[in-house]
Amino acid sequence: MTQKEFVEVLDILEKNIPSDSPSNILKNSFKRTPYTILMATLLSLRTKDENTAQVCKRLFPLVNTPKLMVEIPIEELEEIVRPTGMYHKKARVLQEVSQTLIDRFNSCVPQTKEELLSIKGVGEKTANIVLNNAFGTPIIAVDTHVHRVPNLLGFIKTKTEKETQKELSTRVPKEYWSSLNFNIVSFGQTICLPRNPKCEICPIVSYCKVQK
Ligand code: SF4
Numbered sequence: 001m002t003q004k005e006f007v008e009v010l011d012i013l014e015k016n017i018p019s020d021s022p023s024n025i026l027k028n029s030f031k032r033t034p035y036t037i038l039m040a041t042l043l044s045l046r047t048k049d050e051n052t053a054q055v056c057k058r059l060f061p062l063v064n065t066p067k068l069m070v071e072i073p074i075e076e077l078e079e080i081v082r083p084t085g086m087y088h089k090k091a092r093v094l095q096e097v098s099q100t101l102i103d104r105f106n107s108c109v110p111q112t113k114e115e116l117l118s119i120k121g122v123g124e125k126t127a128n129i130v131l132n133n134a135f136g137t138p139i140i141a142v143d144t145h146v147h148r149v150p151n152l153l154g155f156i157k158t159k160t161e162k163e164t165q166k167e168l169s170t171r172v173p174k175e176y177w178s179s180l181n182f183n184i185v186s187f188g189q190t191i192c193l194p195r196n197p198k199c200e201i202c203p204i205v206s207y208c209k210v211q212k
Contacts, residue, residue: 001207003157003171009204010176013183016203021186022049025118029053029061034109034134035101039069039128042093042121047084048187054083066098093121111135124163129181131159136176140168145188146181152192154209 001009017024026049030036035108036056043059050112059080063069069077077091084090100119101107109130110116116127131137140146150156156167172180191198199205 006155016188021190023185026053030056039136051083066101069098097121141181145185
């Protein structure tokens, strides 16, 4: 697939985001601030967006600042975040990251990758998503769908998410970087499912080699 065709695919996906996609539901499940976006991203690791949305809906009306997060009893926090799995660890990470924001960043989420990565508990993927979603920094956040779909379409040929990030950043025009993750994830969650893709309703079927 050429760069021109991939850009056409991105344009089509942008116009066909299913409103019921889990990532769309997650996006609309809480009041978005840099802080809640950071906490939601930490909660979303290794779980489905549906579970994260469920927790965000309950958590953020009660706890939406670093101060409130470090004050909530850990047992209560664990109970709230339980649906996202690994709840002992996640509750602890939410409180530790919040304490770091209080101690080192005046209770604000830093806006540079270097500073974000200096926070214990914040990894590359989280930093990229926060920079992109909270501050509009053009950056391609790669997850399992963003790795899988461009490979399936034959636009890239990569083995790891890191390689995918590098390849896409080289070949996709910058104006598409910010929306790429959301659009491809929504598509991968609802239509181009890893198993049993719904090719019969796929808006980019004419571009797909799998279907030719
Ligand atoms: S035609 Fe099927 S396999 Fe190809 S991109 Fe669409 S849903 Fe995925």
